[in-house]
Amino acid sequence: xxxxxxxxxxxxxxxxxxxxxxxxxxxxxxxxxxxxxxxxxxxxxxxxxxxxxxxxxxxxxxxxxxxxxxxxxxxxxxxxxxxxxxxxxxxxxxxxxxxxxxxxxxxxxxxxxxxxxxxxxxxxxxxxxxxxxxxxxxxxxxxxxxxxxxxxxxxxxxxxxxxxxxxxxxxxxxxxxxxxxxxxxxxxxxxxxxxxxxxxxxxxxxxxxxxxxxxxxxxxxxxxxxxxxxxxxxxxxxxxxxxxxxxxxxxxxxxxxxxxxxxxxxxxxxxxxxxxxxxxxxxxxxxxxxxxxxxxxxxxxxxxxxxxxxxxxxxxxxxxxxxxxxxxxxxxxxxxxxxxxxxxxxxxxxxxxxxxxxxxxxxxxxxxxxxxxxxxxxxxxxxxxxxxxxxxxxxxxxxxxxxxxxxxxxxxxxxxxxxxxxxxxxxxxxxxxxxxxxxxxxxxxxxxxxxxxxxxxxxxxxxxxxxxxxxxxxxxxxxxxxxxxxxxxxxxxxxxxxxxxxxxxxxxxx
Numbered sequence: 001x002x003x004x005x006x007x008x009x010x011x012x013x014x015x016x017x018x019x020x021x022x023x024x025x026x027x028x029x030x031x032x033x034x035x036x037x038x039x040x041x042x043x044x045x046x047x048x049x050x051x052x053x054x055x056x057x058x059x060x061x062x063x064x065x066x067x068x069x070x071x072x073x074x075x076x077x078x079x080x081x082x083x084x085x086x087x088x089x090x091x092x093x094x095x096x097x098x099x100x101x102x103x104x105x106x107x108x109x110x111x112x113x114x115x116x117x118x119x120x121x122x123x124x125x126x127x128x129x130x131x132x133x134x135x136x137x138x139x140x141x142x143x144x145x146x147x148x149x150x151x152x153x154x155x156x157x158x159x160x161x162x163x164x165x166x167x168x169x170x171x172x173x174x175x176x177x178x179x180x181x182x183x184x185x186x187x188x189x190x191x192x193x194x195x196x197x198x199x200x201x202x203x204x205x206x207x208x209x210x211x212x213x214x215x216x217x218x219x220x221x222x223x224x225x226x227x228x229x230x231x232x233x234x235x236x237x238x239x240x241x242x243x244x245x246x247x248x249x250x251x252x253x254x255x256x257x258x259x260x261x262x263x264x265x266x267x268x269x270x271x272x273x274x275x276x277x278x279x280x281x282x283x284x285x286x287x288x289x290x291x292x293x294x295x296x297x298x299x300x301x302x303x304x305x306x307x308x309x310x311x312x313x314x315x316x317x318x319x320x321x322x323x324x325x326x327x328x329x330x331x332x333x334x335x336x337x338x339x340x341x342x343x344x345x346x347x348x349x350x351x352x353x354x355x356x357x358x359x360x361x362x363x364x365x366x367x368x369x370x371x372x373x374x375x376x377x378x379x380x381x382x383x384x385x386x387x388x389x390x391x392x393x394x395x396x397x398x399x400x401x402x403x404x405x406x407x408x409x410x411x412x413x414x415x416x417x418x419x420x421x422x423x424x425x426x427x428x429x430x431x432x433x434x435x436x437x438x439x440x441x442x443x444x445x446x447x448x449x450x451x452x453x454x455x456x457x458x459x460x461x462x463x464x465x466x467x468x469x470x471x472x473x474x475x476x477x478x479x480x481x482x483x484x485x486x487x488x489x490x491x492x493x494x495x496x497x498x499x500x501x502x503x504x505x506x507x508x509x510x
Contacts, residue, residue: 071426
């Protein structure tokens with residue numbers, strides 16, 4: 001006797017396959033290297049090690065900028081630190097972020113199924129959500145809190161929508177919001193979107209439930225209170241410029257770029273981008289559906305912040321990609337219903353196959369291309385060996401000069417002080433520090449270099465191909481003075497050549 005499998009079971013099997021494919025491809029790329037693709041990952045690793053060792057984060061860091069205080073919510077670090085108790089740190093740091101990011105597939109399925117009441121549309125959207133190019137890129141080989149933040153935001157939206165059916169989801173929502181608040185400051189985006197949603201309902205004379213008002217007000221107050229608690233000192237020292245994270249003006253364009261439509265389409269995917277925008281237009285100006293305003297509020301909040309350069313472009317595009325992908329499910333539902341009413345109804349399966357091929361070309365393949373680039377951006381064995389040499393052959397109090405992109409890696413691999421890294425908040429005049437570093441690397445004058453090396457108490461100068469590319473130089477022009485500068489490490493010839501010079505002179509010596 002044959003075994004009958006219900007449509008619900010089929011949906012579960014397909015969803016499970018989507019999840020396994022997503023996590024499998026992610027881990028395939030992530031474990032191609034034992035290192036990570038961005039410098040910030042090494043900051044997270046240091047915090048995890050400190051939590052594992054002492055139980056508390058390293059808020060007062062003696063190595064960053066030669067010694068400073070950090071401000072950040074620590075839950076993401078604690079989660080990985082817990083698993084680090086019984087598995088190697090690098091393994092946990094590769095596995096867990098990719099597991100968190102892959103969970104978006106499952107959350108988006110239940111979320112889109114709730115708003116569309118269409119299993120096929122929900123399954124297609126779930127499959128797309130696993131391969132949003134910008135999200136795939138930014139979380140596949142980085143120990144990034146966003147790997148947890150984005151799924152938590154999607155889950156919070158799901159709980160908010162379910163409030164009108166079951167009040168128990170209010171508790172799930174509050175737990176989710178509390179977790180978000182302890183993970184990353186981008187929870188402010190969700191709070192702002194919920195507030196805008198209530199404004200939309202008031203404007204359109206759509207009835208909101210008392211539970212919605214209570215939850216939104218509670219979330220807004222909780223988020224503001226907790227983030228003020230964490231960032232109070234930073235706000236007092238940085239003021240309104242904390243929005244731009246005290247990033248040096250010389251490189252702020254790398255973080256807050258002018259966004260173009262072409263770049264947004266490339267990073268999000270052409271189908272969810274185009275049809276997500278179409279859905280926003282349809283429901284904003286033609287149809288009035290209550291919960292659609294929630295997604296529109298989120299998309300508008302991100303869009304406004306991106307245009308005003310109040311949010312880092314990669315962060316904004318990750319959230320926008322998630323929201324537009326969810327909105328695409330509504331378009332897909334209406335498209336399938338439209339086809340069924342036409343003479344092309346018998347071509348429905350053919351159209352779904354064509355759509356699948358299109359999504360493969362515009363979502364899946366670009367995500368793989370970005371993943372391959374991320375792996376190539378990871379720390380090389382050559383760099384790790386050079387920083388390991390510093391750890392083994394320099395004094396513990398030594399201070400190492402390099403560029404922003406190397407700062408946390410220097411502290412992680414060598415255990416030595418850096419001059420600058422990518423955590424700019426509460427780090428002083430980072431613009432001046434950046435200019436002084438550029439001067440040290442580019443000046444032809446030994447006296448000027450020694451003056452700045454003395455100013456920052458720098459003991460070693462790290463020199464690599466990345467530094468050549470950053471400042472457009474071929475080498476340090478004053479290091480032929482063997483009295484003041486000694487070449488203590490040379491990895492050999494080649495494009496990845498790394499040299500380390502010991503600075504022997506101070507102002508009084510010349």
